[in-house]
Amino acid sequence: MNKEIFHTFLVKYAEIGIKGKNRYMFEDALISQIQRGLSHVEGKFSVHKTPGRIYVDCSEGFDYDEVIDRLKHIFGIIWICPVLCLEDKGFEELGKDIVKYFDDVYPDKNLTFKVNARRNRKNYPMDSMEINAALGEAILDAYPELKVDVHKPQVMLEVEIRDLIYVYSRMIPGPGGMPVGTGGRGMLLLSGGIDSPVAGWMVSKRGVSIDAVYFHAPPYTSERAKQKVIDLAKIIAEYTGPIRLHIVNFTDIQLAIYEKCPHDELTIIMRRYMMRIAEHYAHECGAIGLITGESIGQVASQTMASMVSTNEVCELPVYRPLVAFDKQDIVTIAEKIGTYETSILPFEDCCTIFVAKHPVTKPNVNIIRKHEHHLDDVIEDLLNKVYETTEVVEVK
Numbered sequence: 091m092n093k094e095i096f097h098t099f100l101v102k103y104a105e106i107g108i109k110g111k112n113r114y115m116f117e118d119a120l121i122s123q124i125q126r127g128l129s130h131v132e133g134k135f136s137v138h139k140t141p142g143r144i145y146v147d148c149s150e151g152f153d154y155d156e157v158i159d160r161l162k163h164i165f166g167i168i169w170i171c172p173v174l175c176l177e178d179k180g181f182e183e184l185g186k187d188i189v190k191y192f193d194d195v196y197p198d199k200n201l202t203f204k205v206n207a208r209r210n211r212k213n214y215p216m217d218s219m220e221i222n223a224a225l226g227e228a229i230l231d232a233y234p235e236l237k238v239d240v241h242k243p244q245v246m247l248e249v250e251i252r253d254l255i256y257v258y259s260r261m262i263p264g265p266g267g268m269p270v271g272t273g274g275r276g277m278l279l280l281s282g283g284i285d286s287p288v289a290g291w292m293v294s295k296r297g298v299s300i301d302a303v304y305f306h307a308p309p310y311t312s313e314r315a316k317q318k319v320i321d322l323a324k325i326i327a328e329y330t331g332p333i334r335l336h337i338v339n340f341t342d343i344q345l346a347i348y349e350k351c352p353h354d355e356l357t358i359i360m361r362r363y364m365m366r367i368a369e370h371y372a373h374e375c376g377a378i379g380l381i382t383g384e385s386i387g388q389v390a391s392q393t394m395a396s397m398v399s400t401n402e403v404c405e406l407p408v409y410r411p412l413v414a415f416d417k418q419d420i421v422t423i424a425e426k427i428g429t430y431e432t433s434i435l436p437f438e439d440c441c442t443i444f445v446a447k448h449p450v451t452k453p454n455v456n457i458i459r460k461h462e463h464h465l466d467d468v469i470e471d472l473l474n475k476v477y478e479t480t481e482v483v484e485v486k
């Protein structure tokens with residue numbers, strides 16, 4: 091294929107199309123997300139909209155594949171179509187341009203096709219049916235080995251007559267979802283595992299901006315474990331936009347729980363403090379929900395009963411997009427979005443260091459609360475120390 095004929099991409103969006111009066115807000119959010127995504131790509135890009143459509147015009151010398159790769163990271167886009175933009179120089183010229191387009195894009199002509207013309211400009215001298223027939227004929231004249239198939243063509247050649255004439259046939263899938271920035275802000279509890287990056291990605295796909303908290307436990311967890319979480323945040327930030335990653339030193343709280351609370355309740359009590367601290371930073375960042383990678387029954391701390399205990403310590407809703415996902419389904423998404431390879435690097439996690447041999451799977455909230463009181467003398471100081479020592483990394 092000759093990629094050099096393309097200087098413009100047509101961006102198609104789905105759900106934004108049905109947002110009624112607020113539609114322009116969603117379109118503008120999508121435009122600014124596209125601009126953000128392309129800001130790291132060499133070249134100049136102009137992103138603009140016409141009713142129902144967004145176009146990205148690219149300057150000379152841009153990298154076609156890189157632009158498509160960037161656009162594949164922008165939530166809200168369902169199709170990316172490299173498009174030929176032609177001035178209206180009469181039908182004969184259009185026919186010639188289309189014949190050349192076909193050759194540039196499909197050097198191998200062993201194909202079936204159909205022309206699908208649309209006239210948004212009603213003063214065009216031919217109607218859609220006439221355009222379809224005449225262009226189909228011009229293409230067949232030039233390449234007799236092609237075949238027309240009006241039901242299931244391999245190539246659907248779209249010809250849209252607007253102020254310019256837009257010709258496209260390749261449709262590259264985008265990630266779908268809603269543009270980031272249209273759905274509020276969430277605070278993701280981001281560990282170095284497989285699940286939480288996927289959970290953050292999924293919620294952000296619905297238009298939610300993301301900040302994150304990571305709990306580490308030096309010297310029990312290493313700098314490399316911390317770097318791994320920063321790397322994961324970087325990968326999802328390509329989709330979600332900038333993430334303020336709060337790196338919380340959790341060691342002293344974990345040690346205090348270990349010392350003062352029953353060992354079979356360690357994980358639950360630890361998770362309750364994670365939620366409280368995450369909620370503290372959510373309030374600071376203007377986040378109105380917490381996000382975790384929990385899935386029912388995956389481990390003892392993720393039974394429904396355990397989630398009752400972790401939920402009750404925070405007021406904000408806790409979003410658990412993976413709640414009903416099997417591990418393999420989560421892995422499939424992690425591979426697709428590019429986090430899997432990093433997630434499986436073998437560094438220790440703070441949760442795995444102080445685990446009990448037989449953790450409770452049906453914690454009783456009243457008993458957990460009672461045992462948590464064993465921390466009353468120390469916890470305020472420990473939390474204050476956490477808030478003083480948290481490091482915030484801006485991940486872009």
Ligand code: ATP
Binds near residue numbers: 285303441
């Ligand atoms: P993940 O693959 O996301 O690490 P997991 O299967 O290891 O999940 P848990 O360790 O029980 O499960 O953690 C459940 C959820 O709690 C995680 O998905 C994450 O949202 C949060 N979490 C766990 N450990 C941490 C941590 N060290 N820092 C921040 N969040 C954490």
Ligand code: MG
Binds near residue numbers: 283
């Ligand atoms: Mg984990």
